[in-house]
Amino acid sequence: MNTIEVCFTPKLYSEIVTNNNFIVVMVDILRASTSICAAFANGVEAIIPVASLDEAKEYKAKGYLVASEREGIVMGFADFGNSAFNFMTEAVKGKTIAYSTTNGTQAIELAKNAEGLVIGAFSNITALSRWLINQHSNVVILCAGWKNKFNLEDSIFAGALIEQLLTSADLKMDCDSAEAALDLWSIAKSNPLAYIQKAAHRERLRKLKLDDVLEFTFQLDTANVVPILKDGVLVNIQI
Amino acid sequence: MNTIEVCFTPKLYSEIVTNNNFIVVMVDILRASTSICAAFANGVEAIIPVASLDEAKEYKAKGYLVASEREGIVMGFADFGNSAFNFMTEAVKGKTIAYSTTNGTQAIELAKNAEGLVIGAFSNITALSRWLINQHSNVVILCAGWKNKFNLEDSIFAGALIEQLLTSADLKMDCDSAEAALDLWSIAKSNPLAYIQKAAHRERLRKLKLDDVLEFTFQLDTANVVPILKDGVLVNIQI
Numbered sequence: 034m035n036t037i038e039v040c041f042t043p044k045l046y047s048e049i050v051t052n053n054n055f056i057v058v059m060v061d062i063l064r065a066s067t068s069i070c071a072a073f074a075n076g077v078e079a080i081i082p083v084a085s086l087d088e089a090k091e092y093k094a095k096g097y098l099v100a101s102e103r104e105g106i107v108m109g110f111a112d113f114g115n116s117a118f119n120f121m122t123e124a125v126k127g128k129t130i131a132y133s134t135t136n137g138t139q140a141i142e143l144a145k146n147a148e149g150l151v152i153g154a155f156s157n158i159t160a161l162s163r164w165l166i167n168q169h170s171n172v173v174i175l176c177a178g179w180k181n182k183f184n185l186e187d188s189i190f191a192g193a194l195i196e197q198l199l200t201s202a203d204l205k206m207d208c209d210s211a212e213a214a215l216d217l218w219s220i221a222k223s224n225p226l227a228y229i230q231k232a233a234h235r236e237r238l239r240k241l242k243l244d245d246v247l248e249f250t251f252q253l254d255t256a257n258v259v260p261i262l263k264d265g266v267l268v269n270i271q272i
Numbered sequence: 273m274n275t276i277e278v279c280f281t282p283k284l285y286s287e288i289v290t291n292n293n294f295i296v297v298m299v300d301i302l303r304a305s306t307s308i309c310a311a312f313a314n315g316v317e318a319i320i321p322v323a324s325l326d327e328a329k330e331y332k333a334k335g336y337l338v339a340s341e342r343e344g345i346v347m348g349f350a351d352f353g354n355s356a357f358n359f360m361t362e363a364v365k366g367k368t369i370a371y372s373t374t375n376g377t378q379a380i381e382l383a384k385n386a387e388g389l390v391i392g393a394f395s396n397i398t399a400l401s402r403w404l405i406n407q408h409s410n411v412v413i414l415c416a417g418w419k420n421k422f423n424l425e426d427s428i429f430a431g432a433l434i435e436q437l438l439t440s441a442d443l444k445m446d447c448d449s450a451e452a453a454l455d456l457w458s459i460a461k462s463n464p465l466a467y468i469q470k471a472a473h474r475e476r477l478r479k480l481k482l483d484d485v486l487e488f489t490f491q492l493d494t495a496n497v498v499p500i501l502k503d504g505v506l507v508n509i510q511i
Contacts, residue, residue, distance in 0.1 A: 041280065041422060042284065044283055044284055045281065045283055045284070045421065047424070048283060048420045049421065049423050050421065056296075062371055120395060158464060180287065181284070181287045181447070182284065182288065182448070182449070183280060183284070183447075183449045183452065184448045185448045185451060185452060188448075188452065200410065205348070208421065208422075209418070209421070209422055209427075209476075210421070210422045212424060212470050213422065213427065213452070213456055214279070214379050216456055216459050217452055217454075217455055217456070217458075218445075220455050220458070220459070231448075231451050246438045262348040
């Protein structure tokens with residue numbers, strides 16, 4: 034029987050990981066993971082995650098399209114930021130994009146030695162859970178969080194994914210974080226968008242200037258894709 | 273208005289703390305915090321938290337009573353382990369105890385530079401919340417967790433304490449962790465003992481050999497005390 038664990042922030046990854054015998058699902062719901070799924074659903078060829086701004090600039094100089102922001106602000110040298118809508122234009126079809134964000138790409142860097150690394154969002158949750166169940170591997174859901182802190186949106190997504198994964202008799206939860214994520218999802222699921230607009234959370238969302246894309250972020254199954262890291266580059270698994 | 277934050281594990285403390293302008297509530301429900309509250313409710317004079325086993329041995333050599341365990345096992349040189357029941361005997365009345373545990377005392381060490389450091393458990397929740405409300409300070413609830421990981425019992429206690437603190441118009445939640453803790457408590461509160469005996473959790477509890485003390489751990493207000501750290505030593509605030 035295989036296990037499901039949840040890592041609420043990248044800072045806790047080293048505590049959970051004692052080996053690399055698992056597939057990591059990287060989650061950064063409000064930005065990277067929803068944007069990456071949107072990109073592949075809209076014909077992007079590949080996405081190169083870059084952790085530093087200097088690397089992102091180098092890719093720009095080489096002629097790549099570059100998506101880069103820090104704390105919600107698009108970097109001056111970049112072609113666009115990381116709102117999912119930026120990845121859904123005609124201009125990106127068939128292209129390879131170099132992508133650097135505050136949380137998401139740094140989480141990818143952290144987990145790159147796992148057996149597999151895929152991207153999870155509400156937008157690809159059904160495609161992803163079906164694929165994961167077929168792998169018969171342990172699963173670690175790595176929440177990108179917010180500046181190494183716990184956040185609600187990534188955590189309730191972890192719970193939503195666990196709910197789907199538990200339909201397989203081959204998978205069971207193996208840590209308190211997974212149990213907590215599933216419980217939070219049980220509260221949030223009737224209206225996830227309303228749930229994450231809680232008092233303390235709303236202030237952070239406001240600073241991220243997400244008004245345009247927030248509703249889209251919580252729509253289920255708008256992207257029938259499973260982005261996976263292959264040789265340092267994200268590509269879509271043909272499903 | 274003052275803020276309430278929750279730190280789900282000691283590993284995340286440095287991310288939350290940008291200054292020391294808050295009172296820390298240290299929580300290690302299954303062991304240290306419930307035991308420390310039981311000790312003061314039963315007439316213990318003072319408790320010296322010691323982080324290392326070597327230090328604990330030194331206190332033993334000096335003639336102190338010593339409580340020490342690692343991963344649920346009582347250390348050979350110690351007088352007893354850290355089940356709350358060990359701190360509720362005639363032998364401890366009026367004594368000073370040197371106390372070293374896996375999680376709890378290490379969390380105390382971490383937070384010792386805060387404006388104040390008090391101990392929280394279900395057993396002193398009402399006394400503690402009344403005292404905290406009267407301080408008109410920011411509050412950080414520091415969950416000792418389990419080997420730097422998130423755990424359910426400390427997190428639902430955080431939620432239970434927040435519920436009481438929010439009866440003050442002077443306090444508000446200021447992070448997603450606090451919102452999540454309160455939500456988990458909303459699920460757990462009708463039967464906390466049943467709640468924490470979830471599948472993934474039960475195995476860890478079993479290893480801790482807590483059968484004797486588990487039920488006691490979730491009883492409310494058995495200890496009308498507020499243990500506070502003064503010059504490196506825990507004493508009871510006279511309330």
